[in-house]
Amino acid sequence: MDPTPLPAKLQAPLAAVVLAAALLLGGGQGTVADSAVQLLSLALLALCLWRHASEPEAKLPRLAWLAALPMALPALQLLPLPESVWLLPDARDELATELSAAGVGAAHRISLVPLATERAFAWLLPAVALFLAGLQLSSQQRGNLLKLLVAAAALSVVLGLAQLFGGPDSALRFYSNTNPTEAVGFFANRNHLASLLAVALPIVVVGTALWLKHREDWSPGTVLGLLAGVGLVALLILGIAMARSRAGLLLGMLGLLLSLPLALQLRRRRGTRRVLAVAVALGFTLAVQFALFGILQRLQKDPLEDARFQYLPVVESVARQHAPLGTGLGGFRRAFEAEDPAPVSVYINHAHNDWAELWLEGGWPGWALVGAAVGGLLVSGWKVWRKQPEASTTTRTLSRAAWVGLLLLALHSLGDYPLRTSALLAVAGVLAAQVMAMREIRLSRAPDGARLGPLFNP
Numbered sequence: 001m002d003p004t005p006l007p008a009k010l011q012a013p014l015a016a017v018v019l020a021a022a023l024l025l026g027g028g029q030g031t032v033a034d035s036a037v038q039l040l041s042l043a044l045l046a047l048c049l050w051r052h053a054s055e056p057e058a059k060l061p062r063l064a065w066l067a068a069l070p071m072a073l074p075a076l077q078l079l080p081l082p083e084s085v086w087l088l089p090d091a092r093d094e095l096a097t098e099l100s101a102a103g104v105g106a107a108h109r110i111s112l113v114p115l116a117t118e119r120a121f122a123w124l125l126p127a128v129a130l131f132l133a134g135l136q137l138s139s140q141q142r143g144n145l146l147k148l149l150v151a152a153a154a155l156s157v158v159l160g161l162a163q164l165f166g167g168p169d170s171a172l173r174f175y176s177n178t179n180p181t182e183a184v185g186f187f188a189n190r191n192h193l194a195s196l197l198a199v200a201l202p203i204v205v206v207g208t209a210l211w212l213k214h215r216e217d218w219s220p221g222t223v224l225g226l227l228a229g230v231g232l233v234a235l236l237i238l239g240i241a242m243a244r245s246r247a248g249l250l251l252g253m254l255g256l257l258l259s260l261p262l263a264l265q266l267r268r269r270r271g272t273r274r275v276l277a278v279a280v281a282l283g284f285t286l287a288v289q290f291a292l293f294g295i296l297q298r299l300q301k302d303p304l305e306d307a308r309f310q311y312l313p314v315v316e317s318v319a320r321q322h323a324p325l326g327t328g329l330g331g332f333r334r335a336f337e338a339e340d341p342a343p344v345s346v347y348i349n350h351a352h353n354d355w356a357e358l359w360l361e362g363g364w365p366g367w368a369l370v371g372a373a374v375g376g377l378l379v380s381g382w383k384v385w386r387k388q389p390e391a392s393t394t395t396r397t398l399s400r401a402a403w404v405g406l407l408l409l410a411l412h413s414l415g416d417y418p419l420r421t422s423a424l425l426a427v428a429g430v431l432a433a434q435v436m437a438m439r440e441i442r443l444s445r446a447p448d449g450a451r452l453g454p455l456f457n458p
Contacts, residue, residue: 088376134437160183
């Protein structure tokens with residue numbers, strides 16, 4: 001009889017369900033599907049806490065509780081404040097006067113849009129739940145989550161191809177107000193599809209190299225696994241090109257540049273370099289065949305003429321007016337519309353710079369959170385890239401690829417809002433757990449020969 005406790009048996013399948021649901025249903029914002037993903041995440045979070053309290057071997061490390069910091073921000077914004085504190089931002093003097101003239105009493109909370117802030121709290125649940133679950137899972141189970149991520153990315157490319165063939169009115173475009181002439185996959189925004197594919201690319205590259213490293217001969221299984229890796233690299237490059245996202249193209253190239261050294265240092269047999277070169281060349285060939293014209297059209301436009309750069313000064317001005325408290329998470333749209341000096345017909349729901357938007361919505365506490373996130377990314381990067389003999393080659397290499405993925409998401413957030421979707425925020429939670437696994441080797445002692453399957457190990 002299997003002595004494994006029931007919560008431990010349920011955790012890995014439930015984590016896979018949460019990640020799959022987020023990737024397939026969480027590509028938009030504020031949908032019923034997002035609510036379903038959040039409910040699943042609550043169940044996973046409860047399971048993680050249950051295991052932490054009842055199973056000594058599943059005890060979460062102290063640093064894991066840093067995951068509570070992002071959730072503390074919206075919770076803090078919903079608490080009542082003294083009126084003197086509530087009036088600290090310049091923008092609230094005028095707001096208080098207008099509310100008084102209308103006979104309405106102000107609710108003295110940091111958040112000016114409490115319902116949106118409550119939704120922001122729930123929106124964080126999938127990432128936090130997957131992060132904590134990832135720390136309690138074994139190396140093999142974390143590897144399975146990464147493979148699920150790659151599978152969803154590949155499926156998104158196939159769906160994107162079908163969307164292009166189906167045209168702007170294709171029934172396979174699941175969101176309105178989307179990019180009608182580009183591939184968007186399971187997302188509402190082509191940039192977010194490109195972000196997912198760019199994050200998956202380093203994982204596939206190093207996964208293929210790991211697979212090849214641990215094979216003893218050129219058996220049919222070795223060849224099939226190698227062809228699968230080469231095909232996936234090419235497919236992801238094609239998908240980034242079809243999305244016609246300038247940021248995606250840059251992120252994809254950066255991801256390749258950072259992951260190729262990781263793959264090459266693993267090579268144990270001759271030919272690895274040629275295999276990777278063939279995969280990249282095949283991907284670029286397909287990109288030229290299917291998406292060259294669209295890419296050239298995008299590159300002809302001056303990126304500085306993009307509207308997001310034109311209204312960034314307005315975002316900064318509004319953020320200063322609402323400092324030091326901010327508007328509350330979810331309050332960007334209303335605050336921006338109230339102050340935009342040159343309103344346009346385009347619907348602007350985000351700043352297209354998540355760091356600036358978090359400053360506007362979170363105020364000084366939001367900036368403190370940004371500082372903690374950047375510091376954590378830099379410190380974790382230093383730790384995963386230095387030599388750690390106690391970690392297996394597989395854990396070490398996949399952790400580095402995961403860190404590259406987190407770096408790409410952070411960079412993309414300078415020009416867009418990828419982490420405002422449940423899908424990419426959930427991906428960030430999985431990647432962060434893989435990175436932190438380097439610190440907590442005691443939670444995962446799988447040797448190099450652990451059977452993670454094709455793309456990771458034999």
